[in-house]
Structure formats: C-alpha cells, structure tokens
Amino acid sequence: MEHLYLSMEIGGTNLRYGVLDGTFRVLDFKKEPSRRLSDAVDKGEYIEGLVRPYIERYGKENFLCMALSLASLMNRERTVNYNSPNIKGFNNISLVDILTERTGLPVYMERDVNTALLYEIWKGHIDTRGIIIGIFIGTGLGNSMCIDGKIYIGNTGSACELGHIPVLGFTDSCGCGKNGCIELKASGRTLHLLAEEKYHCPVSEIFERYGEEKDVKDVVHACAIAAATEITILDPGCVVLGGGVVDMKGFPMEYFEQTVKENLRIPYPRDSVRFIRALGDPESGITGAAINAAARMGQRV
Template sequence: MKRYYIGVEIGGTNLRSGLIDANFHAEQFRKIPTSLFAREKDKIGFLARLAEEYIAVCGRENVAAVTMALASLMDKERTVVYSSPMIPGFEGISLVDGLSRKLGIPVIIEKDVNILLRYEIWRNHLPTEGIIAGTFLGTGLGNAMCIDGRVYAGHSGTACELGHIPVPDLEEMCGCGKKGCVELLTCGRLLYKLATEKYGCRVDDIFELYGQEQPVRDIVRYCAVAIAAEITILDPAYMILGGGVMEMKGFPMDDLQQTVRENLRIPNPRDSIRFVPASGDSEAGVIGAALHAADRN
C-alpha cells in the first residue's frame, strides 16, 4: 500500500509543493517563487530535485505518484507540455517520461484548473453526479468541468478554454495566438494594467478603491457573460467561482453572481444554478493533485 502522494502546482507566480498522505492531509507544504523554476534551464532536473526532498522523508517505495497541476497547454494523453505562456522555456518537454525515468515513480500531469475543481468538489462535499463547472479568474480566465466525477478533457484535450471564446470586433491579439478572445477583457493582466497605468494604485487595492469605476466593473461584467454562456449550454448543478482575482479583497462576488443570473434563462437555469465560492486554500492545488492521482489508480 503506497501511503503518500507528492503534489506540485506550478502557477505564474508561485510554485507550491507538498507531501500528501492517504487521507489527503498535507504533511509538508512549501511555496517558492515560480521565477526560480523559470530561470532554471534543466526543468526536469529542477522538479526531480524538488520531489527527491519529499522522497527522502517518506521513502521511494511509499510514494504512489508525483502529480503536477500546470497552467500549461498539454497533449490529450497528458504526457507532453506544449507551452506555458507564463514560464519561459517550459515548453515542448516530455515531462512524464523524463521525470518518471529519473525518479522511478509514476508521474501524472494535468491542467491546474481541473485539479483545482477536483479539490473544491472534495472540500465542499459536492455530489459527483451530473455536471459541476468551475471558473477561475486569475492571470487569465480559467475554466473546468467534471461530469459524473470525471474531469472532461474534450476530444483533443483542450476542452473548457472559456477565456478564448471570440468577442466580435475585438481586434487585440491574445497570448494564445488568435485575436479577440474574451480573456483580453476579463483577466488579472488587465486589472494590473488599469491599476498601474490608469489609477496609480496597487493592484491588490483596485476593487476597494476603484470598484465602482466602469473599466473595473466591465472586467466583472465580461467574466459574468462568459460564465452565463457556459451555464446556458451545460445547465450544471454547481458553478465554483475562484482564482486570484475573485479572492482579492473587495471583489464584488455578489455583483458577479447577480450579473450571471440576469443573463440566464427564466426560470432555469437562472434559479437552479448554485454558486460555490472557492476555498482560497493555499494547498488546494497540491492536495487536488493527490486527489487526481488517487482517482487514476
């Protein structure tokens, strides 16, 4: 019986990792700046050294899997990282093969939003039948769905790219390589730009100081419209709402939910959809990674 999982979450800002036991409790947890990883040329070597620190604590034979939650584009089989817009050089890497060979332990990779959704379902004791969706507004607009307890990856592995649905007449280029994506109108990057260039405040204060200003309200409104589009198509039982932007102080969560409902059909799903604010737990991605590994075993 393997008793431990090693979970790693690599976000744009922080790289979190931990040693998770069979009850999904984080026995060890660590957070370092992602920039340390971004600077390293040998990405697989860096991750192997990180994992070995936990292996030294619990023993190689007791680790069921090393699971990574990544803000990256990857193949459907979840073996190769194609690109990571926020991490230079973390692209075109056969991560699963390379790392599992080095460690002698199974390695699993998955999109971070899918892992975070999995965690919130577990944390909130939500029933797994039917569809549960999650929207995570952070640097970008992330989205995921679970159908009958299983993460839906899509035909090619790229389902739920809600941030990249097109907006008519929007000519701006998106980091994904096409123009006019809704994410350009509703993401942390835009919030940062408004804070530094328009209002001259810290981005952390923007909702408290300038939440009533139209450009800030528009960010929330475009997010609501994207969420309403997904609910209209899927009629999910729950919509989990999280991500760094939604967890900022002063974020108008009530306004967001009300605007989503105003854009939904009457009586349902306007009345039936249930919103669940995400926990904001620092260990969410690391424990979610263990939950994901346990599901696969």
C-alpha cells in the same frame, strides 16, 4: 507501503510541493518562486533536486506516484507540457517521461484549473452527480468542468478554454494567437493594466478604491457574460467561483451573480443556478493533483 503521494504544483508565480498521505492529508509542504525553475537549465534535474529529500525521507517504496498540477496547456494523454507562462524553456517538454525516469515513480499530470476544481469538490463534499463547472478569474479566465465526478478534457485535451471564446465585433489580438478573445476584457490582466496605467494603485486595491468606475465594472461584467454563456449551454448543478480576482478585497460578488442571472434564460437556469465560492487554499494545487492521480490510478477518492 504507506500509499503516499509526492505532489507538485507549478504555477506562473510559485512552485508548491510536498507529500500527502492516502487520505490527502498534507504531511509536508514547501513553496518557492517559480523563477528558480525558470532559470534552471535542466528542468528535470531541478525538480528532482527539490523532491529527492522527500523520496529519501519517506522511502521510495511508500509512494504511489508523483502528482503534478500545471498552469499549462498539455496533450490529451497528459504527458507533454505545451507552454507555461513565466517559465523559460518549458515548452513542448515531455515532463512525465522526464520525471518518471528521474524519480522512478509513475507520474500523473493535470492542468491547474482541473486540479483546483477537484480540490473544491473534495473539500466541500460537493455532490458530483451531473455537471459542476469551475470558473477561476485570475491572470486569465480559467475554466474547468466535471461531469459525474470526472474531469472533462475534450477530444484533444484542450476543452474549457472559456477565456478564448470570441466576442462578436471585437478584434484585439490575444496572446493565444487569435483575435477577439473575451479574456482580453475579462481577466486580472485587464485589471492590472487599469490599476497601473489609469488609477495608479496596487491592483489588489482596485475594487475597494475604484470598484464603482465603469471600466472596472466592465471587467466583472465581461467575466459574468462568459460564465452565463457556459451556464446557458450546460445547465450545471453548481458553479464553483474562485481565483485571485474573486479573492481580492471588495470583489463585487453580488453584481457578478446578478449580471450572470440577467443573462440566463427564465425560469431555468436563472432561478436554479447555484454559486459556491472556492476556498482556494494554498495546498489546493498539490491536493487536487493527488486526487487526480488517485483517480487515474483507480484508487478510491
């Protein structure tokens, strides 16, 4: 037995999948648009079709499990996928049961923000004592928390919804079903709207070309306020910062850090807070999923 991991990341835009060995080295890696999964009538059949060649090539007996990373809310037991953006017919689906039956392997599923943080901790050899938080500014405002090496998922499995903390006096309605969520001001979605409707430029260029405009800065400011709120409560050892918006050219990292600090108590955590830029490698999702699966199976990570 070779202790391999069959791993898949199901995102709103791309589906990435492959095979990793027992040390989380990627042996095989593929990417395709999530649209195809969205169009597939039988999701289980479609996913099995993608990974079946790997199971046959490497031999089923050499796989420890199948690991999944999903941009989705899920139940505490991590068996039911509640809803995934951009993928039709993928809501309230018992994905773990379906894929266990189809692959014959144990299946371990986790949220993408959590597998992303696990990857960054592993890759960056970050000391896992105490609290590490991950803030991922992408389409939404993603958040993850690792306490003494363990991802914190909360009582019902829905912890760390930082994007949906309420903003006093703000009443716009959010896609989550309630009003006044900070994500409406603090996310890539907001930048996208500005780029499209006001500045008429590709969103990827908005910081380079319009980074000094107040409404563009306001988005970064709102992200910093959300981060400062969490840091104030938790006093974490470090903050891993990543996501598509942070990776954009011209993202004002200095302004972000300064705004976070201005909103933290003196002297601590203002003087002690430490930011680490996420690497955000293409294989981070499938690797983080495998690391999570290994921990769930009691393997040494």
